[in-house]
Amino acid sequence: MSRWKITVEYDGRGFVGWQRQDNGPSIQQCLEEAVEKLSGETVRVHGAGRTDAGVHALGQTAHFDLGKVLTQRAIRDGLNFHLRPAPIAVLDAEPVPDDFHARMSAVERGYVYRIVNRRAPLALDDGRAWQIGRPLDAEAMDAAARILIGRHDFTTFRASLCQAKSPVKTLDVLTVTRSGPEIRITARARSFLHHQIRNITGTLVLVGEGRWPVERVRTALEARDRSKGGPTAPPDGLYFTDVVYGTADNNQGR
Amino acid sequence: MSRWKITVEYDGRGFVGWQRQDNGPSIQQCLEEAVEKLSGETVRVHGAGRTDAGVHALGQTAHFDLGKVLTQRAIRDGLNFHLRPAPIAVLDAEPVPDDFHARMSAVERGYVYRIVNRRAPLALDDGRAWQIGRPLDAEAMDAAARILIGRHDFTTFRASLCQAKSPVKTLDVLTVTRSGPEIRITARARSFLHHQIRNITGTLVLVGEGRWPVERVRTALEARDRSKGGPTAPPDGLYFTDVVYGTADNNQGR
Numbered sequence: 001m002s003r004w005k006i007t008v009e010y011d012g013r014g015f016v017g018w019q020r021q022d023n024g025p026s027i028q029q030c031l032e033e034a035v036e037k038l039s040g041e042t043v044r045v046h047g048a049g050r051t052d053a054g055v056h057a058l059g060q061t062a063h064f065d066l067g068k069v070l071t072q073r074a075i076r077d078g079l080n081f082h083l084r085p086a087p088i089a090v091l092d093a094e095p096v097p098d099d100f101h102a103r104m105s106a107v108e109r110g111y112v113y114r115i116v117n118r119r120a121p122l123a124l125d126d127g128r129a130w131q132i133g134r135p136l137d138a139e140a141m142d143a144a145a146r147i148l149i150g151r152h153d154f155t156t157f158r159a160s161l162c163q164a165k166s167p168v169k170t171l172d173v174l175t176v177t178r179s180g181p182e183i184r185i186t187a188r189a190r191s192f193l194h195h196q197i198r199n200i201t202g203t204l205v206l207v208g209e210g211r212w213p214v215e216r217v218r219t220a221l222e223a224r225d226r227s228k229g230g231p232t233a234p235p236d237g238l239y240f241t242d243v244v245y246g247t248a249d250n251n252q253g254r
Numbered sequence: 255m256s257r258w259k260i261t262v263e264y265d266g267r268g269f270v271g272w273q274r275q276d277n278g279p280s281i282q283q284c285l286e287e288a289v290e291k292l293s294g295e296t297v298r299v300h301g302a303g304r305t306d307a308g309v310h311a312l313g314q315t316a317h318f319d320l321g322k323v324l325t326q327r328a329i330r331d332g333l334n335f336h337l338r339p340a341p342i343a344v345l346d347a348e349p350v351p352d353d354f355h356a357r358m359s360a361v362e363r364g365y366v367y368r369i370v371n372r373r374a375p376l377a378l379d380d381g382r383a384w385q386i387g388r389p390l391d392a393e394a395m396d397a398a399a400r401i402l403i404g405r406h407d408f409t410t411f412r413a414s415l416c417q418a419k420s421p422v423k424t425l426d427v428l429t430v431t432r433s434g435p436e437i438r439i440t441a442r443a444r445s446f447l448h449h450q451i452r453n454i455t456g457t458l459v460l461v462g463e464g465r466w467p468v469e470r471v472r473t474a475l476e477a478r479d480r481s482k483g484g485p486t487a488p489p490d491g492l493y494f495t496d497v498v499y500g501t502a503d504n505n506q507g508r
Contacts, residue, residue, distance in 0.1 A: 089377040
């Protein structure tokens with residue numbers, strides 16, 4: 001039995017999200033079915049992050065155990081063959097030690113949220129970015145983002161359905177940058193609460209629109225009350241970009 | 255009667271191309287119908303470039319004449335309202351002098367061709383880039399591109415159906431750059447022959463794959479024979495990015 005790590009890109013539209021659910025197709029289910037078609041083995045594919053319906057990935061990672069002996073290339077190309085025509089692509093497959101776990105061994109996760117700040121609808125990026133017509137002040141949004149960096153109780157930005165044991169997380173990176181009409185929010189942390197980035201994004205947009213002064217984000221954070229935060233941004237603009245795995249040292253806490 | 259210039263973004267998939275045709279929906283037809291729904295007037299919308307089926311635009315420009323008096327914002331937002339759900343968006347509308355002509359007044363057109371050079375299929379960019387699995391040498395492609403810059407007889411890269419009077423064109427810019435798995439070919443000229451960029455791209459890819467030495471592009475160009483050029487690249491990766499309009503001086507030649 002060998003453990004395999006795969007890196008996966010997907011368009012989240014049309015899926016109920018990463019995780020298997022009864023109400024529609026999930027990324028996890030598509031991958032598990034592709035592995036079964038390729039190898040004849042019924043496996044469980046464990047992902048690094050449980051992205052929501054409509055959320056995309058450029059570099060989700062996952063692992064599974066396979067009895068059949070296959071090359072890296074045969075796994076990558078074979079899974080891609082069997083995944084068609086689903087908008088899911090296996091970018092890479094590599095053998096990993098038996099104690100590697102896509103979710104539990106992860107030491108950092110990266111996400112990007114794309115906003116297109118213009119009046120016109122999105123002809124090319126419909127479903128892949130959040131189109132906002134009102135002018136946004138990206139510098140104010142970045143100043144507000146800085147308040148959220150570090151170790152905090154993020155209850156204000158946590159979905160009511162969140163299953164995490166603690167609302168305390170350490171946000172390592174949260175930046176807002178503009179390039180033409182596009183505003184990108186980059187977030188990195190060991191792990192995130194459910195809807196944390198979308199709730200933070202919805203709040204930063206209130207600042208960008210001038211409806212909230214920058215400092216109100218601090219008040220909202222300190223309130224530890226979801227009703228004091230901004231609305232949840234749509235899933236369209238959110239991309240799970242990458243996962244960092246550490247050395248044995250980094251993984252002590254898992 | 256006022257003349258209006260519009261800047262248009264579209265996803266070329268599902269269209270027969272810019273120009274009205276009997277065999278399916280065109281961008282031109284969708285825009286003309288939207289203008290009619292907005293104003294009640296039957297107009298002809300003239301585009302700066304006749305993009306082929308499957309070719310996209312980030313900044314196609316077009317003009318039309320309107321009797322009804324409307325603001326810039328009413329035209330942009332009204333056209334976008336009536337264009338739904340077609341993947342066409344009017345980014346901007348502005349009044350122009352009566353002698354402005356989207357096609358004939360253009361002094362420079364810009365295109366980008368996107369190649370994603372990786373084995374995995376495109377989950378997020380399917381239909382919006384050319385996926386090539388074999389490793390490409392972008393530096394060799396750029397060296398070959400340099401041979402084509404300038405004023406040449408481009409018969410080797412011209413579609414048999416091309417209606418231009420002369421095969422002689424001046425290519426002002428042709429660069430090939432790589433960023434990770436993505437290779438971008440940027441091309442700028444006053445005007446292009448039919449399929450010129452796609453035929454050049456197909457040829458540069460032969461160089462990138464190492465199947466053609468760089469200098470064979472010069473031999474092909476000098477042969478002035480379409481059969482000596484590489485294959486036509488698919489429309490998926492081609493984007494009409496922008497059009498430059500000049501001063502009265504620049505337009506003398508029109």
